[in-house]
Amino acid sequence: MKQNKKNLWRGRLSKELKLKTAQFISSLKEDERIVEIDIDVVQAHNLMLYKQEIITRDELAKILAGLEQTRTDWETGELQLDPQQIDIHPIVEKHVIDLYGVEIGGMTHCGKSRNDQVICDVLIYLRTENLKISRQLIDMIDVFLKVASSHTDTVMPGYTHTQHAQSTTIAHYLLSYVDVFLRDLDRLSQLYVRFNKNPLGACAFGGTTFDIDREYTARLLGFEGIIENTIDVVSNRDFAIEYASALAIIAASLSKIADDLVLWSTYEFGMIELPDDLTDTSSAMPQKKNPCPIEMVRGKAGSVFANLNNLLIMLKGIPTGYNKDLQETKPPLWQAIDTVGSCIYIIASAIGGLKVNKDRMLELSCKNHITAIDLAEYFVMHSGVSFRQAHFLVGRLVQTAILQKKELGQLSAEEVGDIAKEVMGCEIKFDAAGYKEATDPKSSITRRDAIGGPAPVEVMRMLADRQAQLGGLKKQLVQRKDKLAAANEFFRQQVEAYRLK
Secondary structure, eight states, rough: OOOGGGGGOOOOOOOOOOHHHHHHTTHHHHHHHHHHHHHHHHHHHHHHHHTTTTOOOHHHHHHHHHHHHHHHHHHHHOOOTTTSSSHHHHHHHHHHHHHHHEEEEETTTTTOOOOHEEEEEEEHHHHHHHHHHHHHHHHHHHHHHHHHHHHHTOOEEEETTEEEEEEEEHHHHHHHHHHHHHHHHHHHHHHHHHHHHHHOOTTTTTSSSOOOOOHHHHHHOSSSSSOOOOOHHHHHHHHHHHHHHHHHHHHHHHHHHHHHHHHHTTTTTOSSOOGGGGGGGOOOOOOBBBBBBHHHHHHHHHHHHHHHHHHHOOOOOOOSOOGGGGGGHHHHHHHHHHHHHHHHHHHHHHHHHHOOOHHHHHHTTSTTTTTHHHHHHHHHHOOOHHHHHHHHHHHHHHHHHTTTTTGGGGGGGHHHHHHHHHHHOOOOOHHHHHHHHOOOOHHHHHHHHTTTOOHHHHHHHHHHHHHHHHHHHHHHHHHHHHHHHHHHHHHHHHHHSSSSO
């Protein structure tokens, strides 16, 4: 039968796609990331076809050789992505057909479809990117822990509603984000387990009549398990939403840190100075040191949220089964991965190169009655009043201090006693030295030594604990990489054993 190679995929149709139409539905730009993965997937599938006696040894040898030549041609730039094709899969298949003829190359697609093949490609890609992002987070947490260990007693003001709340330390602040990012790592770890299952063999929707072995392709490609239901394989992209959500959560945390750094580096705050290589100047104002990369972390976080929203909107309106709309899940995923990776780099660099103005932080921590809650707690513990009574009393003391343009600790014992008598209707017992200590931000921090508090002794405990947690996650990451490397070695051995030399 006479066959035109260009039309091998269009026997049902009498005309070629117009170029503009092909370009409209094309995913070639996004597919550039998964070309070599696609070649691996086709090789694994054909090794399985041979094992199951669906193709011959000679056919397998030529198919594997053709696919290796495709890889070489892609790496050297000789393989051109035909704009008339709409995705990478027929380009890879056609390349083998061009090398060894349709009788050989035309067997590569037995028992599979682009529908399960693209899911396989994407899951392998996301599996790899998941490990990369996890590695970046681990490295960033290492930076946070290192900087925190040098600032366990560096007092700084803490804020709620962007107003002075309680004094804390740089170490306590950084540890709060260490815990956030450890949770992110836990989410990514759980996602890895769900990513790492084999979709190949689902074919277009309902499986295949070929006697395939899905467990064997899973072993070749390093998957630990199979996505069993063939409809589920091709229909669902919940993994995409879940991964984009995890990335959006990371981006939100990075954005908050960026906002803190921008605010604290202003002249008015003056608590930190960002490294020169993470700032820019003004084209007009020579004095400026603008935190542009840090500001961009805030801006780019919005893009990651948009990527997630894009996926949710796209996937809400399609019926069960494969639909071409699903092709559009790749761009927002790729963008979110790239953006979050670059944002992690910027924030890790900023924290690692941070110059901390300890004197300014302590100065601000001694202002604006930041120890008011400590004083209220002191009255409860030493003066026999309820917390609500103490809260009201300290509120009046703050009011008095503001009128006198003083800080709480600057009020005399006589003034405190008089105001207490007026508010409570009776005298209360308190110690002048104890009052002074309660209003000292450094002493305040030392006393807040309950689990999770900012006291240096508790912060040191948390540092050691988080370091140990991170060590466990590092070990898990290495184990996963080693398993993938071992699977890949076995896979490459099979390819080399059977391909035409």
